[in-house]
Amino acid sequence: MTSEAIRTTGGYTDLPHLISLMAGDEKHSPAAHSTLDALWVLYDRVLNAHPGNADAQDRDRFLLSKGHGPMAYYAVLAAKGFFPTELLRGFGGYDSPLGHHPNRLLVPGAEIGSGSLGHGLPLAVGTALGLRAQGLSGPAVWVLIGDAEFDEGSNHEAVAFAGAVGLDRLHVVVIDNSSATHGWSGGIAARFAGAGWSTATVDGRDHEELYRAYTAPHQGRPHVVVARTESKNS
Amino acid sequence: MNAQETTMREQFAATATELLDRDPRTALVLADIGVAQFPDAPRAHPDRVVNVGIREQLMIGVAGGLALTGMRPIVHTFASFLIERPFEQLKLDLGHQGVGAVLVSAGGSYDWPTAGLTHMSPGDVALLDTLPGWHVHVPGHPAEADTLLRHAVAAGDTLQYVRLSAHQNAAPRPIAPGKFLTIHQGSKLAGTVLAVGPMLDAVLAATEGLDVTVLYAATVRPFDGAGLRAAIGERADVVLVEPYLAGTSERAAHQALADLPHRVLGLGVPLAEHRHYGSMSEHLAAYGLDATGLRARISEYLW
Numbered sequence: 001m002t003s004e005a006i007r008t009t010g011g012y013t014d015l016p017h018l019i020s021l022m023a024g025d026e027k028h029s030p031a032a033h034s035t036l037d038a039l040w041v042l043y044d045r046v047l048n049a050h051p052g053n054a055d056a057q058d059r060d061r062f063l064l065s066k067g068h069g070p071m072a073y074y075a076v077l078a079a080k081g082f083f084p085t086e087l088l089r090g091f092g093g094y095d096s097p098l099g100h101h102p103n104r105l106l107v108p109g110a111e112i113g114s115g116s117l118g119h120g121l122p123l124a125v126g127t128a129l130g131l132r133a134q135g136l137s138g139p140a141v142w143v144l145i146g147d148a149e150f151d152e153g154s155n156h157e158a159v160a161f162a163g164a165v166g167l168d169r170l171h172v173v174v175i176d177n178s179s180a181t182h183g184w185s186g187g188i189a190a191r192f193a194g195a196g197w198s199t200a201t202v203d204g205r206d207h208e209e210l211y212r213a214y215t216a217p218h219q220g221r222p223h224v225v226v227a228r229t230e231s232k233n234s
Numbered sequence: 235m236n237a238q239e240t241t242m243r244e245q246f247a248a249t250a251t252e253l254l255d256r257d258p259r260t261a262l263v264l265a266d267i268g269v270a271q272f273p274d275a276p277r278a279h280p281d282r283v284v285n286v287g288i289r290e291q292l293m294i295g296v297a298g299g300l301a302l303t304g305m306r307p308i309v310h311t312f313a314s315f316l317i318e319r320p321f322e323q324l325k326l327d328l329g330h331q332g333v334g335a336v337l338v339s340a341g342g343s344y345d346w347p348t349a350g351l352t353h354m355s356p357g358d359v360a361l362l363d364t365l366p367g368w369h370v371h372v373p374g375h376p377a378e379a380d381t382l383l384r385h386a387v388a389a390g391d392t393l394q395y396v397r398l399s400a401h402q403n404a405a406p407r408p409i410a411p412g413k414f415l416t417i418h419q420g421s422k423l424a425g426t427v428l429a430v431g432p433m434l435d436a437v438l439a440a441t442e443g444l445d446v447t448v449l450y451a452a453t454v455r456p457f458d459g460a461g462l463r464a465a466i467g468e469r470a471d472v473v474l475v476e477p478y479l480a481g482t483s484e485r486a487a488h489q490a491l492a493d494l495p496h497r498v499l500g501l502g503v504p505l506a507e508h509r510h511y512g513s514m515s516e517h518l519a520a521y522g523l524d525a526t527g528l529r530a531r532i533s534e535y536l537w
Contacts, residue, residue, distance in 0.1 A: 116322065
C-alpha cells in the first residue's frame with residue numbers, strides 16, 4: 001500500500017464545503033446531514049476501506065442502505081479520495097455519476113445502489129455470509145439505516161436471522177433522528193438486543209462516543225450502534 | 235404421471251447437491267421450503283447452504299449479497315414466494331446491483347390445485363419480463379431440468395430462472411439451452427405451434443394428423459426469434475402454448491415476426507382465477523390446455 005493510494009483530499013472540517021458544492025434541488029437535505037458524523041468517524045477511523053483497496057476481497061464493506069440524501073456520503077467519499085471533489089458540482093445532473101440516490105455501478109466506492117428502503121441490511125447479511133464462505137474472516141461488513149427505514153419488514157427478517165446465527169462480522173449503524181411515524185417504544189436497540197445482537201446507543205454527533213461504540217467488542221454476535229441525532233423536525 | 239418417476243424437484247436436489255460439492259463458488263439459499271431435500275448438504279457445506287427461515291425478502295437480499303462477494307447463489311422456493319412476494323428485491327438486490335443469481339422455483343401455475351391461488355404463480359414469467367436481463371428456462375422433463383440447471387449455474391454472473399413443475403412430458407428432448415427445437419416439420423403452408431416445457435406432450439397429442447410445425451422451447455428468454463423465423467414456412471401463423479399466463483410470449487413472438495404479415499395466438503393459463511380445487515389434470519382441462527381443448531383451439535385458428 002502506498003501513501004498515494006490512501007491519500008485523503010480533505011478532513012472533517014472540509015465536509016461542509018464539499019456538501020455546499022452539491023447545489024440544486026436536493027429533496028432530502030435534512031436526511032443528508034443526520035448521517036454526517038457517523039459516516040465520517042467510520043471512514044476516518046474504523047473502516048479498512050479506501051481507494052487503494054477498493055477492489056480487494058479483504059476490504060471492509062460499507063453499505064449505505066439509507067440512500068436518501070446521500071450528500072454527506074458523497075462528501076465523505078470525496079474527502080477520502082474515492083473520486084475527485086469536482087464531481088460533486090454535478091450532483092443530480094444527467095451526466096453526473098452522483099444521483100439523489102447512489103448507484104453502485106456509477107459511484108466509485110459505493111458498495112450498493114440504494115434508495116428504496118429496507119434493502120441494505122439483507123444485502124449486508126448476504127455479503128457477510130459470502131465473505132465467511134470464502135474463508136475471509138477479517139473483513140467487517142457495515143450497513144447504515146435510518147430509524148424510519150427500520151420500519152421495513154425486510155429489516156426485521158435480517159435482524160432476526162443475523163442474531164440467530166451469530167453473524168458477528170455484521171455491523172449496523174442506525175441513524176435515529178426520530179423520523180419513524182409511529183416511533184419505536186423503548187428504543188430501537190431493544191429490538192436488536194431481543195434478537196441476540198450486541199448494542200450501543202450513542203450521541204450521533206459525538207465522535208469519541210461513536211468511535212468507542214463502533215469498536216466495542218461483540219464476540220459471537222452482530223453489533224448495532226444506534227446514533228441519535230436531533231429530530232428530523234426540530 | 236407415474237409416481238415412481240423422478241420429479242423435477244428431486245432432480246434439482248441431486249444436481250444442486252453435486253454442484254455444491256464441485257464448485258466452491260456456489261451457495262444454496264432456502265427459506266425453509268425444500269430443506270428436507272438437502273439432508274447432507276448443510277453438513278458438508280455449512281457456510282454455503284443457508285436456510286433463512288420463512289423470510290423471502292431476506293432470501294433474495296442474501297442472494298444479492300452473496301453475489302456481491304463473487305459467489306453464485308442458487309435460490310429455491312415455490313414460484314409464488316420466489317418471484318411474486320419479493321419482486322422488488324429481484325429488481326433491486328440483483329438486477330440493479332449488477333449481480334446475478336440462479337432462481338429455481340417449484341409449484342408453477344397449477345401443480346397443487348388443492349392449495350388454491352396462494353400456491354400458484356401463473357404470472358411469474360410475465361413479471362420477470364418487466365425486468366431486464368433475465369434468462370428463463372421451463373424444462374419439460376427432469377433430465378432437461380438437469381441440463382438447464384447446470385447451464386444456468388455455469389453462466390457467469392447472469393440472472394437465471396429455472397421453472398420446475400410437477401407437470402412433465404413422458405420423455406426428455408435433446409434440448410440446447412436457448413434454442414427452439416423442431417419436433418415436427420409441417421408443409422410450407424402449415425402453421426406453427428410452439429410448445430413450452432411441459433405443454434409438449436399435450437400439443438403433440440392435439441396436433442396428431444394435422445399439418446402443422448411443432449416447435450419445442452425449454453428456454454423462453456431470451457426468446458429464440460431466429461429459431462421461430464427459421465421454422466415457419468410461407469405462412470407466419472403461430473400458436474404459443476405456455477404453462478403460465480396466456481400470452482406471456484406474444485410480445486416476443488411479435489418482435490420476431492415484426493417485418494412479416496403474421497398472426498399470433500397465445501394460449502396458456504387464463505388470467506381469471508379459477509376458484510376450484512381438484513387435480514392438475516382437471517385444471518389443465520378447465521384452462522383448455524389438455525389435448526382436447528388444445529386441438530379445438532389450434533384447429534380453429536390455423537384452418
